[in-house]
Amino acid sequence: MPSTMASPMIHARDVHKRFAAVEVLKGVSLAVGKGEVVAVIGPSGSGKSTFLRCLNHLETINRGSIDIEGETLVATGADGVCRYSPDADIRRICRKMGMVFQHFNLFPHLTVLQNIIEAPITVKGLRRDEILPKAETLLRKVGLLDKQASYPSRLSGGQKQRVAIARALAMEPDIMLFDEPTSALDPELTGEVLRTIRELAEEHMTMLVVTHEMAFAREVASRVVFMDGGEILEARSAKELFAAPEHPRTRAFLENML
Amino acid sequence: MDYVIEIMAPLIEGTGVTLQVFLISFVLAVPLGLVLALVRISRFVVLSGLVNGYIWLMRGTPLMLQMLFIYFALPFVPVIGVRLPDFPAAIVAFVLNYAAYFAEIFRAGIQSIDRGQYEGARVLGLSYPQTMRRIVLPQVLKRILPPMSNETITLVKDTSLIYVLAMNDLLRAARGIVQRDFTTTPFVVAAAFYLVMTLVLTLGFQHLERKYAVYDG
Numbered sequence: 001m002p003s004t005m006a007s008p009m010i011h012a013r014d015v016h017k018r019f020a021a022v023e024v025l026k027g028v029s030l031a032v033g034k035g036e037v038v039a040v041i042g043p044s045g046s047g048k049s050t051f052l053r054c055l056n057h058l059e060t061i062n063r064g065s066i067d068i069e070g071e072t073l074v075a076t077g078a079d080g081v082c083r084y085s086p087d088a089d090i091r092r093i094c095r096k097m098g099m100v101f102q103h104f105n106l107f108p109h110l111t112v113l114q115n116i117i118e119a120p121i122t123v124k125g126l127r128r129d130e131i132l133p134k135a136e137t138l139l140r141k142v143g144l145l146d147k148q149a150s151y152p153s154r155l156s157g158g159q160k161q162r163v164a165i166a167r168a169l170a171m172e173p174d175i176m177l178f179d180e181p182t183s184a185l186d187p188e189l190t191g192e193v194l195r196t197i198r199e200l201a202e203e204h205m206t207m208l209v210v211t212h213e214m215a216f217a218r219e220v221a222s223r224v225v226f227m228d229g230g231e232i233l234e235a236r237s238a239k240e241l242f243a244a245p246e247h248p249r250t251r252a253f254l255e256n257m258l
Numbered sequence: 259m260d261y262v263i264e265i266m267a268p269l270i271e272g273t274g275v276t277l278q279v280f281l282i283s284f285v286l287a288v289p290l291g292l293v294l295a296l297v298r299i300s301r302f303v304v305l306s307g308l309v310n311g312y313i314w315l316m317r318g319t320p321l322m323l324q325m326l327f328i329y330f331a332l333p334f335v336p337v338i339g340v341r342l343p344d345f346p347a348a349i350v351a352f353v354l355n356y357a358a359y360f361a362e363i364f365r366a367g368i369q370s371i372d373r374g375q376y377e378g379a380r381v382l383g384l385s386y387p388q389t390m391r392r393i394v395l396p397q398v399l400k401r402i403l404p405p406m407s408n409e410t411i412t413l414v415k416d417t418s419l420i421y422v423l424a425m426n427d428l429l430r431a432a433r434g435i436v437q438r439d440f441t442t443t444p445f446v447v448a449a450a451f452y453l454v455m456t457l458v459l460t461l462g463f464q465h466l467e468r469k470y471a472v473y474d475g
Contacts, residue, residue, distance in 0.1 A: 058377055095383045105378030108475030109396050119382035122392055153474035171382055 007070055009034050009175050009206045010055060014076075015064035017050055017230075024050045026230040027064070032175075035204040039211055039221035039238070043253060047230040048210045049102075052179050055208070056094045060084070068093045069174065095123075098168030102180040104160045106152040106167070112139070113148040116167045123171070131170065138166040142196050158189030162196050169200075176200065178209040182216075194220075214257050218242050226250045265435050265444055272431030273451050279345075279417045279427065280455075283352035284410060290353060291360025296390070298365055309361070316358035322419050325351035329423050344423040356413055363405045367398035400470040407463035411456045428452070 008031040017025035024047045032038050040048045053059040055066060057073065063082050065075040071093050076082045084090060107115050113135060120131040139145040142162035152160055161181055168176060178197065182190040194216050201207060201220050211217055217224050217238060224241045226234040226249075233247045245251045298309040316324070328351050333341040342350065371394050379389040418429040426434075432448035 056381055058380070091383060091385070094381070097381070099381040101374060101378065103374055105372075105374035107375065107378065107393055107397075108473050109400070118392065119379075119384060122388050123383040151473040167382070 007034075008032055008067075009036075009069055010208065011065075011067040012051075012055065013065045015051065015054055015066065016062045017047070017054055017059060018062050024230050025054070025061070028227070028230070028232055029064075030225060030232065030235065032206060032208060034206055036223060037201045037205075037207045037209065037221050038223045038225060039209050039217035040225045040227060041211065041214065041217055041253070042227035046227040048225075048227045049179050051227070052099075052177050052208060052210050056097045056099055056177060057084075057090055058099075068096055095171065096173055097175045097177055098171060098173035099177045099179065100161065100164050100168055100181050102183050104152070104157075104164045104184075106160055106164055108152050111149050111151055112144060112155070112163050115152070115163060116170045119167070120170050135166075135170060138169055141199070142166045143192075156189060157185040158192045161185065161193045165193075165196055165200075175206045175208070178207065178211070180210050180212065182211070182213055212257070214242070214254070226253065228253070261441075261443060262447060265439075265447065268431045268435065269428060269444065269447055269451060272426055272428035272448075273455075275420075275426055276414070276417045276428040277455070279348055279352065279420060279425075280414050282349050283356060283417075284413060286349070286353045287356035287360055287413075290357035292364050292395075294357055294361035295364035295368060298361060299368060313358045313361060316355050321351065321355050321416060322422055324355055325419060326422060328354075344420075344425050348420045348423055348425060352413065352416070356409065359409050360406070363402050363409065364398065366405075367402040368394060370401055371397055397475070400467075403463055403467050403470065407460065410463070411459055414455050414459065415452065 010032040329347040421430040432444040435444040
């Protein structure tokens with residue numbers, strides 16, 4: 001287990017999030033070290049996806065603080081007021097994180113290759129020929145070099161998700177966030193996506209993976225976080241948590257899943 | 259047949275007026291409609307409300323009335339009052355009116371784009387303007403082709419309203435000949451002219467739809 005907790009890549013403290021009257025996150029704290037792979041598991045509606053989405057500001061939190069690589073995304077002062085950093089800082093900080101969604105969110109009007117080079121060109125201002133070698137390397141890595149001229153609608157779910165991973169990696173993030181990356185896939189297609197994520201783990205990419213794939217969490221994650229009812233009930237090494245869950249609700253959940 | 263050839267010249271001249279009014283109005287109304295739609299969906303509540311009111315006004319009153327107002331009444335309006343010659347007055351009326359309709363088409367198109375597209379763009383670092391320009395609007399364009407085709411064809415036919423400003427468009431030219439020669443043949447010829455124009459547009463839009471059919475969604 002990495003011992004870089006002194007300067008965590010992600011440091012969330014006491015994160016609260018409300019949707020109207022419903023409190024979805026009730027004070028979630030989590031630190032993720034460099035190179036760590038943290039799996040977030042828990043029943044539907046436990047707030048795990050919302051927590052992930054708070055980290056890169058797809059959702060706005062109501063209380064608490066989030067630091068990314070030591071930089072403040074949002075902080076809550078002693079007065080209890082939650083303050084976000086200026087927009088320019090938010091954009092810069094959030095660019096350190098890549099994200100992969102349950103429903104891929106590929107751009108349907110762009111080919112596979114165009115999907116991958118769009119952000120490097122538009123956001124980073126790279127020329128096409130500057131990013132092409134990298135794009136091809138990534139496509140080869142996810143095994144889809146031969147699909148580069150295809151439109152996303154021609155791909156299977158597993159292929160789409162692998163393109164989405166390559167697209168996120170093209171921006172060279174330090175952290176990858178996965179929001180149930182295999183939940184929309186047919187069972188026989190989850191393997192190819194999980195394999196790609198596992199390869200990233202082997203390259204020591206810092207990752208936070210919200211997942212229902214218990215076997216994957218057990219094998220790949222350095223730590224597993226169990227969330228329920230908007231709280232983290234347990235966060236331990238994968239081996240420990242699966243072998244001997246401490247919290248009764250963790251135990252009940254795991255018994256249901258396995 | 260000789261008669262048809264004989265009346266061709268004035269009808270072609272009228273078609274020229276019709277086409278000019280149509281093309282200029284279309285080219286100006288589409289971008290204005292897009293701007294209106296973007297303001298309408300923006301978070302600037304006051305501006306959005308103003309655009310909403312504008313669309314209500316433009317859709318809620320007859321186009322002919324708007325044209326008559328701009329030509330006859332605008333000169334007497336304080337501050338913005340200007341006297342426009344007939345051709346610019348007609349263009350202004352068409353642009354203001356059609357931009358309202360185009361705005362609603364754009365708005366429907368933009369709002370039909372899945373939220374995931376915005377999120378996908380955002381996590382890659384694209385700004386809102388970049389997301390609109392590179393991700394959302396290209397997809398909107400494909401989706402709004404059928405309603406845009408409808409409105410565009412309607413615009414061709416609506417240009418005949420400029421007769422109220424005594425402008426010699428295709429229909430007014432035809433009517434002039436009908437009244438002079440006591441025959442309805444010019445109407446039939448004018449109808450054929452309109453059909454050719456709308457056929458060209460229909461084919462053009464079908465071509466675009468086929469072009470965008472390379473991708474689904």
